[in-house]
Amino acid sequence: MTCIFCQIIERKIPSSIVYEDDTVLAFMDIQPVNPGHVLVIPKKHAESVAELDDETMGALNVVCKKVNQALRKSDLKVEGVNHFLADGEAAGQEVFHVHFHVFPRFANDGFGLKFKEDYANLPPRSELDAAAGKIKKNC
Ligand code: 5GP
Ligand code: ZN
Numbered sequence: 001m002t003c004i005f006c007q008i009i010e011r012k013i014p015s016s017i018v019y020e021d022d023t024v025l026a027f028m029d030i031q032p033v034n035p036g037h038v039l040v041i042p043k044k045h046a047e048s049v050a051e052l053d054d055e056t057m058g059a060l061n062v063v064c065k066k067v068n069q070a071l072r073k074s075d076l077k078v079e080g081v082n083h084f085l086a087d088g089e090a091a092g093q094e095v096f097h098v099h100f101h102v103f104p105r106f107a108n109d110g111f112g113l114k115f116k117e118d119y120a121n122l123p124p125r126s127e128l129d130a131a132a133g134k135i136k137k138n139c
Pocket of ligand 2: 097
């Protein structure tokens with residue numbers, strides 16, 4: 001078995017688990033953006049979001065919410081919380097077992113998203129409508 005997260009589920013490699021049920025496992029990221037960085041994964045191996053059934057996707061999000069609240073109740077430094085998922089290599093996915101990142105944020109923590117240079121120029125409504133139309137028909 002080569003999937004590192006499946007090995008964590010099967011306790012073949014160590015991890016620091018914060019939550020577990022029949023469907024979902026949540027454990028500490030080995031390379032945290034900030035202290036308290038948790039990964040939330042389905043126990044059944046799936047590479048991408050498209051492979052998940054709605055029940056599993058729902059269960060993952062419920063656990064993300066639990067972790068968010070647990071972080072806020074902890075004495076870790078938490079001024080805000082990011083929920084982040086990279087779906088596909090171009091989106092930054094490095095481990096191909098679906099995972100949500102849930103991690104604390106605070107002012108000047110050094111983490112940030114990088115935007116393209118012309119990001120400040122808002123597109124015309126017609127462009128937004130055209131994109132909406134392409135997505136809507138597949139929803
Ligand atoms: P991605 O870039 O795919 O969204 O995120 C993969 C995450 O998995 C990274 O944040 C990385 O630090 C974490 N990671 C990679 N290998 C291991 C591991 O063996 N154990 C744990 N706990 N996290 C890992
Ligand atoms: Zn896996």
